[in-house]
Amino acid sequence: xxxxxxxxxxxxxxxxxxxxxxxxxxxxxxxxxxxxxxxxxxxxxxxxxxxxxxxxxxxxxxxxxxxxxxxxxxxxxxxxxxxxxxxxxxxxxxxxxxxxxxxxxxxxxxxxxxxxxxxxxxxxxxxxxxxxxxxxxxxxxxxxxxxxxxxxxxxxxxxxxxxxxxxxxxxxxxxxxx
Ligand code: FES
Ligand code: FES
Numbered sequence: 001x002x003x004x005x006x007x008x009x010x011x012x013x014x015x016x017x018x019x020x021x022x023x024x025x026x027x028x029x030x031x032x033x034x035x036x037x038x039x040x041x042x043x044x045x046x047x048x049x050x051x052x053x054x055x056x057x058x059x060x061x062x063x064x065x066x067x068x069x070x071x072x073x074x075x076x077x078x079x080x081x082x083x084x085x086x087x088x089x090x091x092x093x094x095x096x097x098x099x100x101x102x103x104x105x106x107x108x109x110x111x112x113x114x115x116x117x118x119x120x121x122x123x124x125x126x127x128x129x130x131x132x133x134x135x136x137x138x139x140x141x142x143x144x145x146x147x148x149x150x151x152x153x154x155x156x157x158x159x160x161x162x163x164x165x166x167x168x169x170x171x172x173x174x175x176x177x178x
Pocket of ligand 2: 138
């Protein structure tokens, strides 16, 4: 078996059709970063633990390090580079700025893509829902309270006293993001 055999694939990335020749073992994350030149998507753990590599595939959030590029042939991929429309930031991008929801910024592209997927899923109704459903995205800088605030702000979820109380603990003491 030729491990280096390449397969032709076409992905629609950030509303542009892109053609590649890739080996079967190339992850979507490596294709985006090393072959498509889209380094906004970050590699943290490279094995599905941190969420830094989160992108949207057909509108659903996916850990790009856990899926092979060839599996996404014909699919629609959105990365952080595709979130803004021209000069207009995506509401989540603006909210992250407004809420100061990052420090080093390494987790931020994944957080924003994950939050976009969360919104599309339509399941989160409360602050606790946001906390739980964003828990796959870790932030080593501990910007969890601000990330939660930014996501809730865009979703129109008010941070009441009950949510704020439990949220403060969850966001500041452990890896459970939201
Ligand atoms: Fe993919 Fe950590 S780099 S989950
Ligand atoms: Fe640094 Fe989240 S802002 S890891």
